[in-house]
Amino acid sequence: MNPPVDLAFSARIAAVAERLVEVPGVVAVALGGSRARGTNRPDSDWDLGLYYRGEPDVAALARLAEEFTGVPVEVAGPGGWGPWVNGGAWLVDGFAVDWILRDLDRVERVWSDCRGGRYEVATQPGHPLGFWSPVYPGEVALGRVLADPQGELTELQRAVRHYPEPLRAALTAASWEAEFSVVGARKAVGSGDALYVSLCLSRALGVLTQSLHAHHRRWLLNEKGALASAAALPAAPPDFAARVSAVLSGLDAGAVELAAGLVADVRAVLR
Template sequence: MGTELFEKKATLDAMVSALKDVEGIVAIVLGGSYAAGLANEKSDLDIGLYYSEKSPFDIEKVRSIASSFSIAGMPLVTDFYEWGPWVNGGSWMMTAIGKVDLLYRNIDQVQQTITDAVNGIWQHNFDQQPPFGFRSIIYLGETQVCKPLFDPQNILQGFKALITPYPVKLRQVVISDSLWLAEFTLMQCVSFASTGDTYNTVGCFTRIVNYLVHALFAINETYPLGDKRAVQIISSFKRAPLKIEEKLNRILGQAGSKADELMGSTDLLKELWQEVVALTDGEYEPRFKVSLD
C-alpha cells in the first residue's frame, strides 16, 4: 500500500471510530468513486452516514467531529435535508489527506426507494444537483457499490440483497420512459433546429443524451451512480452503440449555430437514438404513434 493510500485509510479509520459512537448513526459506509473502484488522485473521500428518520443523530456532535479533522477552520456541516430531498445533507471539509465529504442517508427513505424501484417506480429531481438532477435509482447504485465500515445490524447487506438481480419491472420502466422521452424531445428538437434556435436545440440535445444514458444503463441492468463518468461507463457496456463517446462528443461539441448545422447534429442524434432502440430487441414501443420526420 502506498504512503498516500495508507494515510487515507488511517484517517478514514479514525473518522469511523469517532462517528460510530454518535447515537443515531446506525451505519457508516465508504461510497463514491473509492467504493466503485473509479477513484483518481483528485477524488474526494465520500463517507455515508445512515440514520433512522425516527431517531436521527445529533448534528452538533457530527459537526464537532468534522471540525477535529478539518485543516481549514470550521467545515460546512448542514442540517438534515438542507441540500435537497435526495442528497439530503452532510459536510464538506478539507483534511490532511484531502477533501472528505460526509453524506447523510435516511435508511427509511432508502428502503422505500428500493421497494419502489423493485415495483418499477423511479423519481427525478432536476434541481437537486447539476447537470441533470438526481434520479432515485442512484440510491440503488450507491447501495450496490458501498463498502460498509460500521453496520452492526447488517442493514446494508439486507439492502444489497433486495436489489440483486436488477428488478425486471424497473428495467422495463426505465427503458420505456427514457426512450419515449428521448423520442418526444427529438420531435421538439427538429422544430427548434430548423429555425436556428440554438438555445432550445442544444437544450434538447443534452436532455436526449441523458435519456439515452439511462436507457443504456437499464438495458445493461446496471445502476447509475450519477452523471460523472456516465458516458465513459456506458462506453464499456456490452450492449451499447459502437463508438458512442465519439458520437456524443461530435453531436454535443459541434452542434453549430446555424439551422443547417443544428439540423445535421439533430439527424446524428436521431440515428443514435435509433441505435439504442435497436438494442432493446423490439422491447421498446412508443407511447403514441408519431413520426420524427
Template sequence: MTDTPAARAVPALSDEAFLGHVADRLAALPAVSAVTLGGSRAQGLHTAGSDWDLAVYYRGPFDPARLRALGWEGEVGELGAWGGGVFNGGAWLTIDGRRVDVHYRDLDVVEHELAEARAGRFHWEPLMFHLAGIPSYLVVAELAVNRVLRGTLPAPRYPEALREAAPPVWRQQAAMTLRYAKGAHAPRGQLTEVAGALATAAAQTAHAVLAERGEWVTNEKRLLTRAELRGLDPLIVSLSPDPAALRDAVSRAAALLGLPE
C-alpha cells in the same frame, strides 16, 4: 485534534487508518446506523487526488449540528439543503488534508425506494450537477456498489422489474427533449439550447441503456462512456446556429441515440 493549515498539507494517517478514524467518528453520531464509502474509491477507480465520498445512514431524527460539532473544517449543510428528495443533503469537509464529502441517507427513505425498485417503480428528481437529474433508485444503487464501513446494510441485486420498467421511461424523456429542441430551439437558431438538449437527451438515453443491462448508476461522471454514447461528441462540436443545420443535428442525434423523432 484541531485541523491546522500545516496539518492539512500532508496527511498524517495512512488511507486505511484515516478511513477507520472518520468512520468511527461518524458511526458514533446519534441516530446513525451505518457508514459507507462510495464514489470512485469504493469502485477502485480513484486517483491519488480523488475525494472521499462517505454516507451516514440514519434512522429517526438526525441533527447535522452533531456533525458540525466534530470540528472538521468545511461546510455542513442542513437536511434537504441539496434540493431535498432522496438526495437529502450533506457536508463538504477537509479532514487530515483530504477532501471528504459526507452524504445524509435516511434509512426509512432508502428502504422505501428499495421496495419500489423491486416492484419496478421509481420517480425522477432534479439534482444540481446532473444533466438528466436522478432516478429515485440512485439510493438503491449506492447500497449495491458502496463499501460498508460500519453497521449493516443490504446489498441488492438489480431488480428484473426495474430493468423492464426504467428504460422506456428514460427513452421517452430523451425523445421529448429532442422533440422540443427541434420544434422550439432549432427554428430560432438557438445553438446553446440545442446543444444543452442534445447533452441532456444523451444522458437520459444512457440511463436507459444501463438499466437495460442491469447496471447501477450513482452519478453521471462516466455515464456516456459506460453506455457507449460518446459518438455524440463530434456532432455537438460541429453545431452551428443555422436553423436548418440545427434541425438536422437533432435528427442525427436521434438516430445515434436510437430514438424516434
C-alpha cells in the same frame, strides 16, 4: 517504512466511520464513489454516505468534523443541499472528504419502489439531468460498508445487488423520452434557440445512458462518467461516445439528425 499515503488515510477514514455511528441518528457509514469501486485517481475525493434514521445530530457531526480537520466545518442538515442529496459536509484534511447524508428509511422506500418498477426523476443541484431515484439503492449496491453496528445497511446491500427486472423494464422503456426530446430539438433548431436545443439533446442523450445501463442491469449513479460507462457496455451502438460528442459540439440541424440516429440505434437494441 511508512505506509502509502492512501492506505494511511484509508485507515483514518475507517476510524472516523466508527466514530460517526456513535452520533445519535447515524446507523451506518459506507464509502462510495470511485474509492469504493477502485477506479479512483490519486486526487479523488473520499465520499462517505452517512445513513441515518429520524434526525441526525447535526451539532455532534459538526463537532466531529472539526475534530477531524482542526477547523470549524459547516454541516448541512437534512434538506440543506436539496430534496435528494439530503445534506452533509465538505472536509479537507490532506484529501477532500465528503460526508453525504442519506435517510435510510427513504432509501428503503425507494428500493421498494424500484422492485415494483417505479422511479422518480427530480430537480436537484449538482445533477443537471435530474436526480434519478434508483441512485439510492445503486449507491448501496456499489458502496463499501465501513461501519454498521446493527447490520442494517449490510442486509440491504445484499438485497440491492440483484437488479430488479421491473426496474430494468421501466428504465429501458423510458427511452421513448429521448425520441420525444429529439423531436423537440428538431422543431426548435431552425429558430436558432441554442439553449432549448441543447437542453433537449442533452436530455435525450442522458436518458439513453440510463436506458443502456438498465438494459445491462447496471446501476448508474451520476451524470459524471455516464457517457464513457455507457459507451463501454456491450449493447452500446458503435462509436457511441464519439457520436454523442459530435451532437453536443454541433447543436445545429445536422447534430439533431445525428441524435435521431443514435436514439434509433439504442432503441433498436433495447427492444
